[in-house]
Amino acid sequence: MHELKAIRCLIVDDEPPAREVIRRYVVEVPTLQLVGECANAVQALTFLQQQTIDLIFLDIRMPQLDGTNFLKTLKNPPRVIFTTAYPEYALEGYELDVVDYLLKPVRFDRFLKAVNKAYAPASQPLAPMPAPETTLEEKRNESFVYFRADRKMQKVMLPDILYIESMKDYVKIVTTQGTIITKQSITSVESMLSEKQFVRTHRSFIVAIDKIKSFTNDLIEINAAEIPIGKLYRNGVLKLLT
Template sequence: MTELKTIRCLIVDDEPPAREVIRRYVQDVPTLHLAGECANAVQALAALQQQPVDLIFLDIRMPQLDGTTFLKTLKNPPRVIFTTAYPEYALEGYELDVVDYLLKPVRFDRFLKAVNKAFPLGSQQTDAVNFTAPAVGQEEKKNESFVYFRADRKMQKVMLHEILYIESMKDYVKIVTTAGVIITKQSITSVEAMLSDKLFVRTHRSFIVAIDKIRSYTNELIEIDKAEIPIGKLYRNGVMKMLS
């Protein structure tokens, strides 16, 4: 297992709302670090000269210099994920060997998939954001699967088979495990995207539970250990389908 490293990200987009979305997503992923934000390609060039960057979220249509032209000017560019509202630019992006192409408005699950594509498990530069083993269904592999959460100023390793349930607490998330409780500043949606839907199910806007830890359930509640987890109306059909 290689050492967990931070992926330094640069956001380049002339639209402040678009930068805000990507900024929030970057902040929600513990292994990502926001190295800077730029409103145009000229600012981005200066930022790249000042500090190393591992990944650029690059808009295509910008004033002065568009994203594709800017990318062509870089001799040794970092990995690039295009973010744009215009799908007709996708082909040109792939011809430039970009990692992925995110169509605005960018969904978080699609964002996370692109990041994992840029830095897959076993990459020489960094470990993946999601450390879940791919062979779900094999007991020995499931028991080896884990994720990292930032807590107490360090990255803490959590084995998936130890997680009982996860609870949202406004800007924080509580991960309840058989070994104890971890509190991390992260959204529950970002945590959900890190977990396998074969092992976990979202039961409520504030709760995710480990399917194999469920002791009993009704249409309104799930019992895990000594806790009663609510089933929200919007999630009920999906939860019942999964459990049946």
């Protein structure tokens, strides 16, 4: 069996925490090789003139030159996976024939799916490196997501989340450490969470199952907060809890 050629990757994003997430994911996939990181499109343009790149993880909203206009300047661009916190850019990304579109904060399974879409044969999908056994504390430290708030990506530990509330165009994440408000839909947040740990109780609420103190047919109590159970969600919620 011949050895697979490494896929040379470049990360282009003006936010260091966002680059850190993608960098960590790239390292976990043995067929990916991280060649470089750039904080803006101008740096990336210079980098591409000096290095051969197979795949770019490209942020859309950046200073000086955004990702879509940067991509339009390339005559023979490598394959591109867009990364952004703004879902309204998805259509424009697909019109530019990018491989995929990852919504921040990016989950590893979604990242892997995008890379498989770009390169892996159907019979041999890319796989992450087998991880060594970890302690419970180490596993807890790996259980986190990033949310964009106050113009930066903030890490939130999943075991710290109490509940999540939709506020029109924003979402409030209430944790044991405080509250974070981010511009994101509750549906996109729900897709980032494990069904074993969280349950949607209402069109505007998601709760952490292990933080539920008590419940009735209509309400769930978490600390001092009373979370409604919507009619459309009641049967599923009560079946799960009972």
